[in-house]
Every structure is written in C-alpha cells, then in structure tokens.
Amino acid sequence: MGKNKKLSTLIKCLNEKLPILQNLTQRRLDVYKSPWCIACKEEKMENQDHLAICKVYEESWIEIEDMSMDMAWSKKKLETRSNIMKGLVQEKAVEVLRKVVIQWEKESGISTRIKRRKRLVRLSLNSSKKDTILRGDSVRIKKSQLQNDRCKRKNKEKEEDSLEIKRAWLSSIENLIENRSKPFSYGILG
Numbered sequence: 001m002g003k004n005k006k007l008s009t010l011i012k013c014l015n016e017k018l019p020i021l022q023n024l025t026q027r028r029l030d031v032y033k034s035p036w037c038i039a040c041k042e043e044k045m046e047n048q049d050h051l052a053i054c055k056v057y058e059e060s061w062i063e064i065e066d067m068s069m070d071m072a073w074s075k076k077k078l079e080t081r082s083n084i085m086k087g088l089v090q091e092k093a094v095e096v097l098r099k100v101v102i103q104w105e106k107e108s109g110i111s112t113r114i115k116r117r118k119r120l121v122r123l124s125l126n127s128s129k130k131d132t133i134l135r136g137d138s139v140r141i142k143k144s145q146l147q148n149d150r151c152k153r154k155n156k157e158k159e160e161d162s163l164e165i166k167r168a169w170l171s172s173i174e175n176l177i178e179n180r181s182k183p184f185s186y187g188i189l190g
Contacts, residue, residue, distance in 0.1 A: 009094060013048070020097075021046035031110055038104040051097065060096040067092070
C-alpha cells in the first residue's frame with residue numbers, strides 16, 4: 001500500500017468514513033440495499049465498532065495481534081521494527097475486509113461499472129429524503145437533467161428581470177416625453 005493510500009485510509013478510519021456498509025448505504029442506496037453485516041450475516045449494522053467484534057473477522061484480528069507481538073519482541077533494529085509495525089496492522093486488517101466485501105459484491109452482482117455509474121437524484125413531493133425512500137413516491141431524474149432544469153429556471157428569471165427593467169425604462173421615457181419631467185432617481189441631485 002502506498003504512502004498516500006495509507007494516509008487516506010488512516011484519516012478515513014479516524015473520522016469513521018471507511019467504505020463499510022453503513023456509509024455505503026448512505027451514499028449509494030440504489031446499489032447497497034442494507035447496512036447489515038455481510039460477513040456474519042446477522043442483522044447487525046456494519047460499522048467500525050462491529051468490525052472489531054464480528055465473529056468472522058475474529059481469527060484475522062488474533063493473527064494480526066500475534067504478528068504484531070512477534071515483531072515487537074524480535075531482535076530486529078528498532079527503526080526497522082517500527083516502520084514495519086506502522087503499515088502492517090493496517091494493511092492486514094484492510095486486506096481481510098476487502099476480500100470479504102469483494103466476494104459479497106460479486107455474489108450480489110455489483111460491478112465496478114455499477115458503482116461508478118452516475119447517481120440518480122431522488123425527488124418527491126415531500127421535502128424530506130427519508131420520506132422519499134420509505135414511501136417510494138419518488139421520481140428519478142439524472143443530476144445533469146436536474147442541473148439543466150435549474151439553468152433554464154435561472155435563464156427565465158433573468159429574462160423576466162430584463163423585461164421588467166425595459167418596462168421601467170420605457171415608462172420613464174414616456175413620462176419624460178409627456179410631462180417633460182426627469183424620471184425619479186435616488187441618485188445624486190444636480
């Protein structure tokens with residue numbers, strides 16, 4: 001694992017943003033249907049705390065602990081030992097988790113193409129996102145289509161504003177011609 005990858009994994013771990021099912025279902029509900037642990041298949045939410053106590057990963061944790069203890073008590077130089085320890089535990093834990101998740105994704109028919117496909121935005125008559133998901137009365141629209149609608153709405157508002165300005169300008173000109181008076185202005189008097 002490269003330095004940047006290790007650093008990003010460590011930061012994600014500290015901020016509880018690792019790609020575990022609890023986070024994945026929040027990001028992509030269309031791909032990951034439930035946040036329950038896929039390893040032990042019990043109805044327990046897969047979060048970072050569960051990974052530490054899950055029965056399936058218990059053997060891997062024991063192996064990692066044993067390997068760490070062996071390295072700590074070996075007669076290698078301190079520098080080499082500490083460098084090995086920094087990356088080893090993290091690599092081993094992530095490797096085990098990755099294998100289980102990749103196997104489950106293959107069984108569930110989730111490919112990298114599906115994971116990288118543009119997300120669909122859910123809109124509903126109700127304002128809250130939870131209502132949309134639970135009630136199922138949502139309309140799916142691609143993000144780009146939603147952005148196009150916003151652009152069209154903004155352009156329409158700009159056109160309406162420019163028409164309003166033109167009307168105000170024309171009425172002030174007509175007033176100038178009819179009454180021979182300057183249009184009202186909050187500007188500098190002169």
